[in-house]
Structures are given as C-alpha cells and as structure tokens.
Amino acid sequence: MNGKVFRRLSLLSATLTLFLLIGIFAILFTYAQQSIQAFGFDFLTIDQWETDEDGYGGVFGGWIPIIGTLLSTLIAMAVAIPLAMGIAIFLTEIAHSNLIRPVSVAIELLAAIPSIIYGMWGLFYFAPIIQELFGGNGVGLLTAGIVLAIMILPFMAAITKDAMNTTPGVLKESAYAMGATKFEVIKDVVMPYSKAGIIGSIILALGRALGETMAVAFLIGSVMSVAHKVTDSTISIPVLLANNFSEAQDLQLSSMYYLALILFVVSFAVISLAKFYFLRRGTK
Amino acid sequence: MNRLLLNKIILLLSITSAVIGIGFLFWILITLAYKGIDSIHVTTFTNDLVNGGIRNLLVGQFTMALLATLIAVPLGMMAGIYLREYSGGGKLARVLRNLNDVMMSAPSIVIGVFVYAFMVAPFNTYNGWAGSAALAIMMIPIIVSTTDNMLSLVPQELREAGIALGGSKHKIIIQIVLRSAKIGITTGVLLSFARIIGETAPLLFTSANNQFFTMDMNEQFPSLTVSIYNLATYPDEQSRELAWAASFILTVIVLAINLLGRYATRSKKGK
DSSP states (O other), X not given: OOHHHHHHHHHHHHTHHHHHHHHHHHHHHHHHHHHHHHHGGGGGTOOOEEEOXXXXXXXXXXXXXXXXXXXXXXXXXXXXXXXXHHHHHIIIIISOHHHHHHHHHHHHXXXXXXXXXXXXXXXXXXXXXXXXXXXXXSOSHHHHHHHHHHHHHHHHHHHHHHHHHTSOHHHHHHHHHTTOOHHHHIIIIIHHHTHHHHHHHHHHHHHHHHHOOHHHHHHSBOOSSOOSXXXXXXXXXXXXXXXXXXXXXXXXXXXXXXXXXXXHHHHHHHHHIIIIIISOOOOO | OHHHHHHHHHHHHHHHXXXXXXXXXXXXXXXXXXXXXXXXXXXXXXXXXXXXXXHHHHHHXXXXXXXXXXXXXXXXXXXXXXXXXXXXXXXXXXXXHHXXXXXXXXXXXXXXXXXIIIIIGGGTSOOHHHHHHHHXXXXXXXXXXXXXXXXXXXXXXXXXXXXXTTOOHHHHIIIIIHHHTHHHHHHHHHHHHHHHHTOOGGXXXXXXXXXXXXXXXXXXXXXXXXXXXXXXXXXXXXXXXXXXXXXXXXXXXXXXHHHHHHHHHHHHHHO
C-alpha cells in the first residue's frame, strides 16, 4: 500500500468519531423537530405523556422521565461513591499485595456482566429483598438506584484507584513519620493529591448512570408518574424509549427523539466535563 | 484513643466495601448458575426460540457481533494509528482523543434510536444490518482507545531502528509497531467483543428479534439479549426458565472471553 493512502485512510478513520457525534446530534435534532415546534422548552416541565384517541397527536412532556432519571442516578451516586472510595482505599492502602490482583479482577468482572443480567437478577432476587425491607412493590427508584450503583461501582473504583496510586510515596511516608494514622494519611495526603481524578471518576460514572437502560428497565417499574417515595415505581428516559419507542409514531415518536436528544446532550456535557476538565490526559 | 479508633473504623469500612462489591459479584454469579444450569436442557441448544430453544438466538447474536467486529476493528485500528503515529500529538489529536472517550460512554439506547432513523425507518423493517451497525458504533471508540494505548507502549527505539533501516513510515507502522503491539491489541479486541455481545439496548429497535432461524440480514434478526428481555417479562414459567438459561449462557460467554483476554496479557507480561 502507498504510504500517502495509508496516512489519509488513518486520518479519515480518526475523524470518524467526530462525524458520528455530529451525525447523532443532527439526526436526533431533525427527528425531534416536530415535538420541539409543538412544545418548545415547556417540554421539560410538562408532566403528561398521553396520546390522543386517534393515535396521532397528543400531549407529551419530559418531566416524569427526566425526574425519574435524575433521582435514580442520585440514589446510585449516593450508594456508589462511598463504596467506590472504600474499594479504592482498600486496593491502594490496605490490601496485602497478594490480594490486590484477585480483588481488582473481581471488581472488573462486575463491570463485564451485561446490564440485562443485572436486570434479570435484580428483578427476581434483589427486588423482593427491597420489598421485604422497605415495602412497596419491589420495583421502583430505590431498587433501580442500588443496582445502578453496583453497575457503576467498578468504573468509579478503578479510576479512583489509579488516581490515588499516583500519590508519591515520599509524601505519604513523611506523613507517617509525623505519627499520622493511615486514615489521616488518606484524608490529608492521598485525597487532596488525587482530588481531580476522584471527582472525574464520579462525574464519569454519573454520565454512565444517566444513560443506563436495560437494568433500569427491569427495576424502575415503568409507571408514568413521578415517585413520591423512594419505593415508588416511576420511569426514566432510557426506559421510556426502550418500552415505547417501537410502537410510537408521529408526534409521540418525535417526542421520543426529543427525549433522546436531551439525554444525549446532557450525558455528552457531563462526560466532557469529566474528560476535558478533571481527567485531562497529557499530550503524550 | 479517638484518632486510633477512628482510623480502625474507617479501615474496617473500607474492607467492608470491598467485601460488598465481591459479595454482589458472587451473589449474581451463583444465582445465575443455580437458576441457569437447572433450566438448560439439550433442546435449549438444538431448538430455535419458537420451539423453546436458543439456537437461532446464539447464531444471530454472534453473527451481528462478528460483523460489527469486522467493521469496527479496521476502522478503530486505523484511527488509533493516526492518533499515535501520525498526529504528532497536536491539538487535533487531543480533541479527537477526548471526543473518542466521550463517545465510549455515550448512552447505548441513543445509538439505537440514531441507527433506527437511517437504517430501519426508511426500509420499514428491522434488520440485522442495522443491529450490526449499532454494535459497531459502540465498538469503534473502544478499539481506537485500545490501539492508541497499546501503540504508546511500543518503545521509540523500535521505530528508530526501522527508520535507520530505511523503512518508510507506513511500512514501519505495519511491520514493526503493529507487530509488537499485537497481543495488547488482540486483548482489546477480545474485551470489546465481550462488551458488545452482551448489549441489548442498541439492538431493541435495530435488529429487534426473530423467533425463527435466519441468516438473512435484511429481515428481523434473532438476538439473544433482546429475547432475554422479552422472555423475562412473560408470565409463564417456561419462558422464564428459558430466560434464565439464556442469561447463564450469555454470562458464561462474556466472562470466558474476558478472562481469556486477561490471561493473554498476563502470560505476555510473565515472559
């Protein structure tokens, strides 16, 4: 192969992701036009999702799935952050060197399990436990949130661990020499040193949780109403798409694209914030 | 003394979180094995979905994932080669690299509706090509990132040796750099394959599902993961059992490919 051709092909491939991102945005935006023109920004606050009797028009708003997405993600973050920090601290500061590898592999395998499996398991084994403990009918915000937490845990723990590992040993040793306990070293030396990486890992995991579909589809209950208690069933943007997209037409379909656009823009913003600001990679 | 007590409590909590994480892994795996093995019969593998088996689903899922791999690997590798070997670490490369990372975390359901718009809606039918395209879009960023990282581990001296021998740049890349990064890239391909074979959301509105055996990519295509989603929600015991059997088999496949990938890297490092 000619060198010039090879170079051009590689450049072309490298710009593919850029075009994909632009393409996704353009397509979602185009297909959402009908709904954008019908509802504008009010779409965000309309708490209805109802088709007219003729099956074409109707009133569609994003409020219920948007709130559902945010709340389930919030619960997931509240559960996952302390656990991920604990695991990262365990792997960097506590675990015996023989334990580090098996424990990291186990945590990474947690990330390898397909999300549909989390859904199946959660529905038949985890939801009944939540029902037993907190009442409700088992599926709802809390169940979806906790299982989401387990799913994002590995990402958060892995990046936090890497960030903590960059703390120079000399800094830690000086603190130990001053009589600091392990916890004080972690709190006053390791954490401040790896702050950017830790925040980055949290935001990145947040971005993933927002877009998670299958596990949540099994566990959130898929009811078109805002949850008033954590055990209430509700719905999230990805789940509404998963359940209703294939039967939707016209204005409803366009409103689904509007929701997909909102989800895409928000997760793009969240992940970009994490990547460009907190987890900046060197020019290397 | 308070400081020491606090220290002990925090360390204990940290160990507890590791135990919780591993506990969930085993809880899920043991449940799956228990429910799955119980539900697997010989007919599970020999029958198609319409007769209570998953033969067509396995073939369908693998066909789509393999086709996606065939699209994603060359494109992703070429992109990774550009970023590492040609870009010279400039601004463009930095932006592309970050965008690639963003793309890697894009919600998979959005990729599904994106592909639906131009590969399903115009033809009025779900089809296997669309499913493969959606999986390929999920896979490309992972391959780009792996190739980029693996090429960065190739020592600069090898490239210089190639230059000293008078090799042209693309010859050096193909014959020296890629060759020494081979194992790392293979591992990356395996891991990303394991990732996409278990995907459901991008397939829901692209390939959808098919109860019958088919290799015709122009029609609705059988998918193991979409079937699990459907079967699990049916009220009858038989469907649920099949869903468990399918889940168990899917997980075994995914974890086996994962561990294979990991083992390949480790044996390389051991040398």
